[in-house]
Amino acid sequence: MLTRVICILVVIVCCGMVSGRANALTIEKEPTELIELRQKYTLEKKEAVSPSQFVKLQREYEIAKRDAMQSGAYINQRKALENTRDEEIRKINASCQASLEKLEQDTLTAIDRKYQQDLADFEVKAINQTHADYINALEKLEKALIAKNDLAGALMVQTERKKQLNTPDIVAPASTPMPSQPTVVSPQPAAAVVPPPVPKAVEKKYSPQTYSNSTHGIAGSTGNEFNNVYTFNLTAPGQHAKLSFNAYGKKSNDSHGEVYLSAPNGTRSKVAEWSPDNLKAINFYGVKSAQDVEPVEADITEQVTAAGTYQIQFKYKDGDEALNIYQVKIDTW
Numbered sequence: 001m002l003t004r005v006i007c008i009l010v011v012i013v014c015c016g017m018v019s020g021r022a023n024a025l026t027i028e029k030e031p032t033e034l035i036e037l038r039q040k041y042t043l044e045k046k047e048a049v050s051p052s053q054f055v056k057l058q059r060e061y062e063i064a065k066r067d068a069m070q071s072g073a074y075i076n077q078r079k080a081l082e083n084t085r086d087e088e089i090r091k092i093n094a095s096c097q098a099s100l101e102k103l104e105q106d107t108l109t110a111i112d113r114k115y116q117q118d119l120a121d122f123e124v125k126a127i128n129q130t131h132a133d134y135i136n137a138l139e140k141l142e143k144a145l146i147a148k149n150d151l152a153g154a155l156m157v158q159t160e161r162k163k164q165l166n167t168p169d170i171v172a173p174a175s176t177p178m179p180s181q182p183t184v185v186s187p188q189p190a191a192a193v194v195p196p197p198v199p200k201a202v203e204k205k206y207s208p209q210t211y212s213n214s215t216h217g218i219a220g221s222t223g224n225e226f227n228n229v230y231t232f233n234l235t236a237p238g239q240h241a242k243l244s245f246n247a248y249g250k251k252s253n254d255s256h257g258e259v260y261l262s263a264p265n266g267t268r269s270k271v272a273e274w275s276p277d278n279l280k281a282i283n284f285y286g287v288k289s290a291q292d293v294e295p296v297e298a299d300i301t302e303q304v305t306a307a308g309t310y311q312i313q314f315k316y317k318d319g320d321e322a323l324n325i326y327q328v329k330i331d332t333w
Contacts, residue, residue: 120307207236240301243330246326253281263304278296
């Protein structure tokens, strides 16, 4: 029985081994159908994009780009970006212009202050020296008149010299010998010892002076201003003062604005205005200089009260034209 079972197992194993050999495949070459199918695929792939189709797609691409650049959305967004850019540039230019003007004003102000101080020191020194020379000359004249026995004249000169020395009492100088004998007195001795009448105070007269600046300036909207501030150093202003300026628009008088005056004491006042009412051209062929327009005038007597640095500023307010400034003057008398 055992022998029979073993025989049966041996037969099963042998059959399995024979069956395994029968399922093993040996590939010697590709099927003809596969080769033909692959060749057809390769050819179709090469011909899938024809030159005409490529040209068509290229044309559609170019048209799509053109339409996109001409679309309303693109144009609006581009315009908004350009406006933003222009506004930023305008702000930068305005800020830069303001900084340049401040730098120029600060630089000129420092120079003006030094010049004003130097001028004041020079004037004081010159006046003091002249005053001292005058007193010395009076003293010499007084001695000369005494030597001539002209006591009346000497007394007048002495009075003038004492007044210049700010001495209220008239005292004969110690070196002046007053004669005791009437024989040495002039033919009218009584008049010689009587003080002359004190002259009345003479009103101080001022020499008319004109301070002029012909620098071409422009006063317009923000970013359109150039030399719209004029500086004047008034050394000896009189009792009256007048501002005048010759200005006009580029092509017309359609411009409105205000004129301000800054005084040495720090005050700033509006002293004039300009508009088509007072911007008058007198040259039929156009305005190119101060001689082509009538001056605009303003009384600035109340603002000009002492020597120092004064500034005239032109502030544009409205109108189609910026103000072209050809000449600015301050007259005092």
